[in-house]
Amino acid sequence: MSDLHLTLAAFANGRVVPIEAVPDPVFAGRLLGDGVAIDPADGVLRAPCDGRVVLLHACQHACTLETAQGVRLLLHVGLDTVLLKGEGFVARVAEGERVRAGQALIEFDLAVLARRGKPALTMLVIENGDLHPVAWRAEARTVASGDPLLKLVAADAGTQAAAAVSDESAEGWAVVRHAGGLHARPSALLAHALKPHAAAVELHLGGKRANARSATAVMGLAVAENDEVRISASGPDAGDALEAAITALETVSAAAHAPAQPPATARVAVRSLAPGQLAGVVASPGLALGVGARFDHAIGEIRESGEGEVLERRALEAALHAVVGDIEAAVAEARRRGLTDQADIFSAHHALAEDPSLVAQADALIAAGKSAAFAWRTAAEAQCQALVATGNPLLAGRANDLRDIERQVLRKLAGDAAALPQLPPNAVLFADDLVPSDFAALERAHVAAIVTSQGGPTSHVAILARAQGIPALVAIGPQLAEVAAGSVVIVDADNGVLDSRPTPESLAATRAEIERRGAARAQALTQAGASAVTTDGVRIEVAANIANAADAREAVRLGAEAVGLLRTELLFLDRDTAPTEAEQRADYQAVVDALEGRSAIIRTLDVGADKSLAYLPMPAEENPALGLRGIRLCLAREALLVEQLRAILAVRPLSAVKIMLPMVSDLAEIAATREVLDRVAREMGVTERVELGVMIETPAAAVLADQLAQQADFFSVGTNDLTQYALCMDRVNPALAARLDGLHPAVLRLMAQAAEGAARHGKWLGVCGAMASDPLAVPLLIGLGVTELSASPAVIPEIKAVVRRIGLAECRAAAQAALQLSSAEAVRALVKQTWPWLAPAAA
Numbered sequence: 001m002s003d004l005h006l007t008l009a010a011f012a013n014g015r016v017v018p019i020e021a022v023p024d025p026v027f028a029g030r031l032l033g034d035g036v037a038i039d040p041a042d043g044v045l046r047a048p049c050d051g052r053v054v055l056l057h058a059c060q061h062a063c064t065l066e067t068a069q070g071v072r073l074l075l076h077v078g079l080d081t082v083l084l085k086g087e088g089f090v091a092r093v094a095e096g097e098r099v100r101a102g103q104a105l106i107e108f109d110l111a112v113l114a115r116r117g118k119p120a121l122t123m124l125v126i127e128n129g130d131l132h133p134v135a136w137r138a139e140a141r142t143v144a145s146g147d148p149l150l151k152l153v154a155a156d157a158g159t160q161a162a163a164a165v166s167d168e169s170a171e172g173w174a175v176v177r178h179a180g181g182l183h184a185r186p187s188a189l190l191a192h193a194l195k196p197h198a199a200a201v202e203l204h205l206g207g208k209r210a211n212a213r214s215a216t217a218v219m220g221l222a223v224a225e226n227d228e229v230r231i232s233a234s235g236p237d238a239g240d241a242l243e244a245a246i247t248a249l250e251t252v253s254a255a256a257h258a259p260a261q262p263p264a265t266a267r268v269a270v271r272s273l274a275p276g277q278l279a280g281v282v283a284s285p286g287l288a289l290g291v292g293a294r295f296d297h298a299i300g301e302i303r304e305s306g307e308g309e310v311l312e313r314r315a316l317e318a319a320l321h322a323v324v325g326d327i328e329a330a331v332a333e334a335r336r337r338g339l340t341d342q343a344d345i346f347s348a349h350h351a352l353a354e355d356p357s358l359v360a361q362a363d364a365l366i367a368a369g370k371s372a373a374f375a376w377r378t379a380a381e382a383q384c385q386a387l388v389a390t391g392n393p394l395l396a397g398r399a400n401d402l403r404d405i406e407r408q409v410l411r412k413l414a415g416d417a418a419a420l421p422q423l424p425p426n427a428v429l430f431a432d433d434l435v436p437s438d439f440a441a442l443e444r445a446h447v448a449a450i451v452t453s454q455g456g457p458t459s460h461v462a463i464l465a466r467a468q469g470i471p472a473l474v475a476i477g478p479q480l481a482e483v484a485a486g487s488v489v490i491v492d493a494d495n496g497v498l499d500s501r502p503t504p505e506s507l508a509a510t511r512a513e514i515e516r517r518g519a520a521r522a523q524a525l526t527q528a529g530a531s532a533v534t535t536d537g538v539r540i541e542v543a544a545n546i547a548n549a550a551d552a553r554e555a556v557r558l559g560a561e562a563v564g565l566l567r568t569e570l571l572f573l574d575r576d577t578a579p580t581e582a583e584q585r586a587d588y589q590a591v592v593d594a595l596e597g598r599s600a601i602i603r604t605l606d607v608g609a610d611k612s613l614a615y616l617p618m619p620a621e622e623n624p625a626l627g628l629r630g631i632r633l634c635l636a637r638e639a640l641l642v643e644q645l646r647a648i649l650a651v652r653p654l655s656a657v658k659i660m661l662p663m664v665s666d667l668a669e670i671a672a673t674r675e676v677l678d679r680v681a682r683e684m685g686v687t688e689r690v691e692l693g694v695m696i697e698t699p700a701a702a703v704l705a706d707q708l709a710q711q712a713d714f715f716s717v718g719t720n721d722l723t724q725y726a727l728c729m730d731r732v733n734p735a736l737a738a739r740l741d742g743l744h745p746a747v748l749r750l751m752a753q754a755a756e757g758a759a760r761h762g763k764w765l766g767v768c769g770a771m772a773s774d775p776l777a778v779p780l781l782i783g784l785g786v787t788e789l790s791a792s793p794a795v796i797p798e799i800k801a802v803v804r805r806i807g808l809a810e811c812r813a814a815a816q817a818a819l820q821l822s823s824a825e826a827v828r829a830l831v832k833q834t835w836p837w838l839a840p841a842a843a
C-alpha cells in the first residue's frame, strides 16, 4: 500500500451507517471528525488497520488508535455508553500495545446495552481528518469485519512532502476553457472533480503554483480563459486525478455558470443630474420609491486571543459545519424553486467553506493562540487581498464571495446575537456592498430596491436581484454614505439614477408610474387564466418553459396552458451521478401531475456546448457549440437516450406527454430517434403513439423545415441557439450580448422559412426560445405563423395581455415588412411604431 493511502476495514460485523445518520449531533455533525458507524451484529470491536492503542477509555467503551502514518482513529462503542461505567465491556488490549488489523480490541455484551437502553451503534472517527480526508467510502450495506470501509489520504494531499513520497506521479497541460478563467465556480468544480482521488494535485502557472483542491489558492493564480496551465499529480491514483483535473479545466462553463455578464441594461446614467441625484450602474432594472435603510453586517467584536487550541478549533469546526449546512439548505431551496443561478452561486460558496488552504491557515493561527474568529477573519482577508492583488477584475470581484463566507462563519461564531437588521417596510437598502448570503437573509417583502456604493453589474447580488425582480443600482460611490437613512428616495434603475432629494412633483410622478406598472401587471394577472385570442379571433397557446415540478406549479398559477419546453438536463445538474430511469420517471411524472391535465413537451437531454453535467464528462472540443451536443450526443450514446425515453414512456397519462429533440439538423436524426422510440415502446408494450417534435435551432433545420415536417409532429423554434448560429455570435460571449438579438432580419427570415415548411405539411410551429418572452417580439412571431409561445412563467400574464391587443392581419403585415429591414434596431423601431403601447414594456 502506498504511503499516501490508508484503507480502513470494517471494525465489526453489521450494517454500515453514514456518520451523519448517527442519532447524536456530536457524531452526526462531525464535531469530532469525519468517520462512519456500524450497527454491530455481535459484540466484538476489531482494529480497522494496524496501529498502536494510544488511549483506552477508563470505562472501556472507547479507544484511540494511531497508525504509522499518524492517522488517529477514535473507536467508540454505543451511544451514551460512558454512563455504563464499564458494565458489559471487556478490553482485549492495553494502552501502548501495537495491534494488527482485525485484532479484537474490545468485547461488549449487546444484551447489557439493550437492557440499559443504550444503542450499540459503534463509531469510527478520524480525529485528524483535516490532514487525512476520506477519499472513498463504502456504501451503506451489511459488512463483515475486514471488509474495506474507508480510504483515507494518509498525508496532506496538497503538500510537497506528499509529492516527495508518492509512488506514482503524472504531469500534463490543460487549456482552461471556462469563460472568464478560473474564478470561484470553475475552481470549485475542479476541487469537486478531485474529491474521489487521493493524489496530491497542483496547478502551475507563470512560476506560481497552487493546491488544485483549494478554490482560493487556485483563484490566486489568476488563470485567465485560454491560459495553458501545467498540472502535476502525485500519489496512488495520480494518472486518474490528472485526467479528472484536465477534464474539469477544459470543460466549457455552462452559460448559466459563466461569469456573470453585465445585463444588456447595465449602463451609467448619461442624462444631467439634478441636485441630490447620484448616478449608478444598473444591476437590475426597475423603478422604486422607498425609505433608505443602511445594511449593517453586524458580526460583533472579535477577540484576538483564543481560549485554548482545542476549544477554538472545535468552535471553528462547528461554525464551518453550520455554514455548510446553511449553504446546502440554500442550494436545495434554490433548486426547488428552479433558481439555478442562485443555486450555482451558493454551490461555489460550499467549496470556499471547505477550502483546505483557508482552513489550514486558520488552524495554524489557532495553534498560535488566536481565537477562532480572529484566525478565520485573518485567513479569509489574506486570501481576499491575494485575489484583489491579481489585478483581474473578475477574480477581484470573487473576493466578495469569500467575504460572504467570512461573514457567515463570523456570524455563526458570534452566535445569534449577530442578528440581521430589522428593515422598515418598503426599504431601499444602502450598503457598501452586499454578499449573496446577506441577500438571502433579507426579508424580501420589505425590500423595494438595493443601492450599493461599490460592486458591479456582474456581481452575484446583481444576478440574484434580477432573478427576484428587485431594482438594483451599484457603484454609486462614496457619496452614498451622505444619504441619510430614513429619507425617502427614488431608485430609477431603468436610467441609473438614485434621487436622494426628490421634489414633491417627482415623487408624485414616480408614484403614478409605479402604480401604472403595478396596475398593468395586476390586470394581466387577473386575466392570466383566460386564453389568449387576438383581436381578430386567432387563438395563440401560451405555454411555459420550465425546469421542474415547482416551476410547473408556478406556471399553472400564472396561466400557462401547457409546458412548451421542459429542459430535462436542468433536473439533473446538481448531481454527481446519472439519474436512474426510476428517478427520471418520477421527476417527469411530478411535472405532469403538477400540470393538472395540461400537456408537457419533454425535451430529450440537451447537454454539450454551454450545458455540462458533472456525471457526464465531455471530451474537450475546439468549438463545443458546434460539437457533439443535443440529439447528436444522445444518438452517439444511445443508452442515455434509451433510458430517458423509457422514463418518459412510463409517465401517465401518456397522452399528456410530447417528446422534442434539440439541435436537429437533418431528417436522418429524426428518423433514427423515431426508430429508437418505436423500439423502446414495443419493448415496454406501449401502443399509444407519442408525438415527436423537433426544435428549430440550427439554420439547417430552418432551411430544411419542409423536409423535417414530413416526419416531425411539430416544431418549436429555439431562438437562443438559432440566433447564435445564424449570426455566428456566441451566446455566452458578453462582448456580443448587446448585438445578439433574435429580431435580426436574418433570424426572422429563417423563422419564416421554418413556418412555411411546417405549414406545407400541416404541422404547428411554436417558439420556446427567449424571444417568446419578449413582448416586442410577440406580434412578429404571430405574423410569421407561430401559434404557440412558450415563455418564462413570470411573463405569461403579460404575453397573454399583448396577444389580446393585436390582430393577425396587422401582425402579418409588420412581419413581412420586418423581413425587408436590415437590422434588429430597425425591426424594433418598426414594432414600436406600429404598436406604441408596447414601447414602455420593452424599454
Ligand code: PEP
Binding pocket: 565, 567, 606, 697, 717, 718, 719, 720, 721, 722, 768, 769, 770
Ligand atoms: C433555445 O436555444 O432557444 C432553447 C430554447 O434551448 P436552450 O436555451 O435550452 O438551448
Ligand code: MG
Binding pocket: 662, 697, 718, 720, 721
Ligand atoms: Mg437551444
